[in-house]
Amino acid sequence: MSRHLDLHARRLQARGEAFYTIGSAGHEGNAAIACAFRHTDPAFLHYRDAAFLIQRSRAVPGQTPLWDLLLSFAASAEDPISGGRHKVLGSKTLHIPPQTSTIASHLPKAVGASYSLGLWRRLGGAGEWPVDSVAICSFGDASFNHSTAQGALNAAGWAAYQGAPMPLVMVCEDNGIGISTPTPDGWIEANMRSRPGFHYLACDGLDLLDTWWATREAERIARRRKQPVFLHMRCVRLYGHAGSDAQQAYMTPSRIKADEARDPLLVTAGLLQRHGVLDAAAIEALYRSVAERVAHVAEEAIRRPKLKAAGEVMASIVPPTRPGRARPWQGEVDATPAPMAKLLNQALQRLMIRYPHLVMAGEDIGRKGGVYGVTQRLQAQFGPHRVIDTLLDEQSILGLGIGLGQNGLVPILEIQFLAYLHNAEDQLRGEAATLSFFSNGQYTNPMVVRIAGLGYQKGFGGHFHNDNAIAVLRDIPGLLVACPSNAADAVGLLQEAVRLADEEQRVVVVIEPIALYHTRDLFEEGDQRWCFADPGPEHRLGVGELGVWGEGRELAIVTYGNGVYLSRQAAARLEADGVALRIVDLRWLTAIDHDAVHRLVADCAQILVVDECRRNGSPSEELIAGLVERGMASDRLNRMTAEDSFIPLGRAATVTLPSVESIVEQGRCLTVRRGQVNEIATQMAGATSARSSEA
Structure with a gap:
């Protein structure tokens, strides 16, 4: 069935009825892998694993894999996994979350899912999968070389090496070539045979029996010993990389012919004959009958409805809601005014008590309490399994969170500095934010990501610790980005972010201005005007909710983060000049x-x-x-930004950024200019009136 789906997809593509033809031909041995696991074991599959999905479907009555896959090929709105948004392998019933990655970017979350199984056992509960499950992920030999795959392998081995439960089987389907670039002979085995933390097993993916026995051993080790296994399945790629790939352009005819002779369907036919299961005539009859069935069902599938409107396409970007799981707060609240870092610490402590399924993870957040002390004493209170000191790898941190969120936990992840996000941002863009979209809302990975960032940090500057590049976050569909300007708002935004993750299953990023973590004073040393009382556990600032200071009508300053702090200082000087103004604090930088x-x-x-x-x-x-779109005249609109520059070290660290002085200067210019315009307009109106009187 898998083979005929590949063949017919190419025929449908030629007719304009199918749109994505990376197939499974040559990799069908993963059907034997599916046989070795329970259908409740989460499987994060390579795009060449149709045979795995088809075989697993046989374990659950009522499944229609042929119909489902053909609907996916045809991008039908009735495709049961993606609703016509992509050709993906997935099924909620079969515990196969859809993957769209082609560079093994799904491996970090598979590691996270595996880790979540042991974590649920320790918490005494269960998520989406039974706690004795094994997580499976598969990928190709070319993707093995990607930094994402290497990071996931390292993270799994790092955790297992220290004794952390890691029931994980990572299947490398090695066909010896990545599009047109050969994989060096022995490269995969040489890398993995003695890798710390891993068990290495190999099998011949052309031989179903050999693959079955090796996978049974892999499953036994992972399930019973809770240790990761690298299963190296050697196979062959047939028909090129995809429908548009002409492999004769880079492979010799003799190589193509040799690969075709290694066709796993031929090898399997030989096994069936040798063991007396089917003879040649019965095999041929089966082959032809499946071909006819695929062709017949395809003609029905291509006529099913397609997505037509933008609203239909976008309907699954925002996940469905679910009942909240917060416990009522029964403790007291320390109302002593304090800076942002202190109130964030208090809020995190409350949240960990109220949400027993909440887990924190990040570099140095446990024993050290974070670089800026925001998470101090939390690990001592809640234990290292709920406040996790991770390895130094942002891809793995975000992948861990995706896997935890997908298995019913709510992770709060910390990225130590905004600049450190950029080598891992695809985990948010390509994985976390797309899961609901490509599963039609059936799978979600709610999470909160705290990122220390932005500029103005003193004494420890430079580009990697003062980064003001957030565009990469703001253009991800469905991702929410918050940025507090003061301690009370930081509490309100963080508590709303956790509620959004828990109840609305959203992915929320909170950018915390480093320069404001410990800022106490506003106008002069010792005034404590930037310390705030803790607003308490029920204080939440909803998405799009704005903050306003002042009621003046001459000048409105619209800003966020450090800009609010600077504008408040500038406002005191402008008001002394007689300028009546107000400040609008955005708080949310997406969904404005x-x-x-x-x-x-x-x-x-x-x-x-x-x-x-x-x-x-x-x-x-x-x-x-x-x-402008709402009719505001352009001569009333003005913009002050940072320069298009990286941030330097030392005393020059703020020269490319807005300052109190520049805001004051611009405010004075705008109000003086406005006054001059009004005066000229008054004079002109008077002159016109005088001429009218004379006339």
Whole structure:
């Protein structure tokens, strides 16, 4: 069935009825792998594993894998896994989450899913999968070389080496070539045979019996000993990389012919004959009958409805909601005014008590308490299994969180510095944010990611510790990004982020301004004006909810993060000059309520957007566009941003960023200019009136 699906997909593509023809031909031996596991074991599959899905479907009555896969090929809205959004291998019933990655970017979350099984055992509960499950993931020999795959292998081995339960089987389907680039002979085995933390097993993927026996051993080790296994399945790639790939352009005719002679269907036919299961005539009859069935069902599948409107396509970007699991708060709240780092620590402590399925993970967050002390004493209170000190690898941290979230936990992950996110951002863009989209809302990975970032940090600057590049987060569909400017708002945003993850299954990033973590004073040393009382466990700032300071109508400053702090200092000097102004704090940098922004600034003479991020790709671009679209005259709109520059070290660390001085100067210029315009307009109106009287 898998083979005829591959063949017929190419025929349908030629007719314009199928759209993605990377097939499984030559890899069908993974059907024997499917036989060795329970259908409840989560399987994160390589795109050449149709035979695995078809075989697993036989373990559950009522499954229709042929029909389902053909609907996926045809991008039908009735495709039961993606709803027509992509050709993926997946099934909620069969515990096969859909994967779209072609570079093994699904491996970190498979490691996270495996880790979650042991974590649930320790917590005394269960998530989406039974706690005695084994996580399976598969990938190709070319993808093995990708940094994401290597990071996942390292993370799994690192954890297992220290005795952490890691029931995981990683299947490398080695066909010896990556599109046109050969894999060196022996490369995979040489890398993995003696890798710390792993058991290495190999099998001949052309031989179902050999693959079965090796997989049974892999399953036994992973399930009973809770240790990771690398299963090296040698196979062959037939028909090229995909439908558009002409392999004769880079492979000799003799090599192609030799590969065709190694066809696993031929090898399997030989096994069936030798063991007296089927004779040649019965094998041929079976082969032809399946071909006819595939062709017949395909003609029905291609006529099923397709997605037609943008709303239909986007319907699954935002996951479905579920009942909240927070316990009522019964403790006291320390209302002593404090800076952001202190109140965040108090809020995290409360959240860990209220949400027993909440888990924190990140570099140095446990024993050290974080670089800036935000997570101090939490590991001592809740244990190293709930406040996890991870290895130094952001891809693995985010992958861990995706796997935990997919198995019913709510992770709060910490990325130590914003600049460290950029080598791992695909885990958010290509994996976390797409899971609901490509599973039609059936699979989700709710999570909260705390990132220390932005500029103005003193004494420890430079590009890697002062990074103001957030565009990569703001353009990911469905991802929510918050940024507090003060301690009370930090509590409100964090508590809402956890509620969003727990109840609405969202992926939320909170960017915490490093420079404001321990800031206490606003105008002068010792005034404690930037310390705030803890607003308590029920205080939440909803998505798009804006903060407003002041009621002046001459100037409105729209800003966020450090910009609010700087604008408050600038406001004191501008008000001393007689300028009546207000400050609008965005708080949320995605899903901005542009109608609300417009309402708050519409009665102001001038609007100044103060944006600490770079001029290109910053929130100010969206804000200005939103106001213009709502009829705001361009001569009232002004923008102040950071320069399009990396941030240097030392005393020059802030020269490319907005400052109190630059905000004051711009505010004075705008209000003076507005006054001059009004005066000229008054004079012109008077002159016109006088001429009318004379006439």
